[in-house]
Amino acid sequence: MSVEPEELGQSGEELAALLKAVRKRSGLTGTRIAARCTMSQSKVSRIENGKVRPSLVDVEQFLRACDAPSALVAQVMALARLAHTEWQGARGLRRKGLDKKQRELVGLEASATALRFFLLSMITGLLSTPEYIRASLAHIPGDHARTIAKKLERQQVLYDRSKRFTFVLTEMAVRWPLVGPDALAVQIDHLAALTHLPNVRLGVIPISVPTGPAPLNTFTVYDDRMATVELSSGVMVFQDPRDVMGHLAEFAHLEERALFGQDARTCLSEYAAALR
Numbered sequence: 001m002s003v004e005p006e007e008l009g010q011s012g013e014e015l016a017a018l019l020k021a022v023r024k025r026s027g028l029t030g031t032r033i034a035a036r037c038t039m040s041q042s043k044v045s046r047i048e049n050g051k052v053r054p055s056l057v058d059v060e061q062f063l064r065a066c067d068a069p070s071a072l073v074a075q076v077m078a079l080a081r082l083a084h085t086e087w088q089g090a091r092g093l094r095r096k097g098l099d100k101k102q103r104e105l106v107g108l109e110a111s112a113t114a115l116r117f118f119l120l121s122m123i124t125g126l127l128s129t130p131e132y133i134r135a136s137l138a139h140i141p142g143d144h145a146r147t148i149a150k151k152l153e154r155q156q157v158l159y160d161r162s163k164r165f166t167f168v169l170t171e172m173a174v175r176w177p178l179v180g181p182d183a184l185a186v187q188i189d190h191l192a193a194l195t196h197l198p199n200v201r202l203g204v205i206p207i208s209v210p211t212g213p214a215p216l217n218t219f220t221v222y223d224d225r226m227a228t229v230e231l232s233s234g235v236m237v238f239q240d241p242r243d244v245m246g247h248l249a250e251f252a253h254l255e256e257r258a259l260f261g262q263d264a265r266t267c268l269s270e271y272a273a274a275l276r
Helices: 012-026 030-037 041-048 056-065 070-083 090-096 098-111 130-137 145-159 171-175 181-194 241-255 261-275
Strands: 085-089 114-119 164-170 200-205 218-222 226-231 234-238
Touching (some): 012 041, 012 056, 012 070, 056 241, 085 090, 090 098, 090 234, 098 218, 114 241, 130 181, 171 200, 181 200, 181 261
Antiparallel strands (some): 114 218, 226 234
């Protein structure tokens, strides 16, 4: 099933209407479907009217309760996966204003307790110095003063001890020369300082450590409910539990290969010293 990126995340209403049609075709009432799915009748009603987005498990139960044929099951499940995936194109984000994206990230970080970041090729805004942030936006036309301010404000969340942060950075991400040697050394020193925060785990994967299959993208996982994947052309947002669990498994694999604590600080100190 091929779709345009813009179609992702826009199929919720279509999914609701299709599930309602499947249920009616089966000849079963909402009450009967609810009993077969062990869910409340009000939830069935909200699903069919697009008031709540059903999980993939909900959709599978619904279809089994309706004795839907296999071809129809495949069609509906494909649509359900699309409903749990969103595309945020880079051009659209820039038109809306990059500072608005920062407000969205503030909301995600506020609502999550366990946040996991895998950083493949650059340092994320939460860990960045002001000079590094400015350099990361230099290729985008316009005045970025508000975006820089929002990124720096977001960093306060690192000091919220009710949250747990795990950052895994590749050596390439740490040493990528986005700024000059002196500024990059200061940025690396900043990473080392953040390893002392009690609720922050910051690890580095040296280039010499075998990782198995190569990771392809930077990604973030919020608790066990959402994963975002960064591409040059935009951001993919996954809420399908299978996609989220896949990213959690990949993160765990990479985390096992990273250096943490004093080992990470020693590694970072060597990188910074090489720049001075």
